[in-house]
Amino acid sequence: MDTYSIFRQIADSWVLLAMFMFFVGTVLWVFRPGSRELHKDAAQAPFRNDQPATDGETRGAYHKEARQ
Known part of the structure; x- marks a missing residue:
C-alpha cells in the first residue's frame, strides 16, 4: 500500500472523527452554564468607550454638510 492511500484512510476516519469531536466540544463549551x-x-x-451624541454636536453638523 502506498503512502497516499494510508494517509487517505486515516484522514477519512480518524481525522474526521477528531474534527467532529472538536466541533462538538466547541459547541458545548460555548453553551456551557454560566457563560451567558x-x-x-x-x-x-x-460600545464601552462610546460617548452619547448631544443634539447640536457632531451628528447635526454632519447632516447639515450632507444636505449642502
Whole structure:
C-alpha cells in the first residue's frame, strides 16, 4: 500500500472523527452554564468607550454638510 492511500484512510476516519469531536466540544463549551454573562460582556465591548451624541454636536453638523 502506498503512502497516499494510508494517509487517505486515516484522514477519512480518524481525522474526521477528531474534527467532529472538536466541533462538538466547541459547541458545548460555548453553551456551557454560566457563560451567558461572558458573552454579553463580549458583545458590548465595541460600545464601552462610546460617548452619547448631544443634539447640536457632531451628528447635526454632519447632516447639515450632507444636505449642502
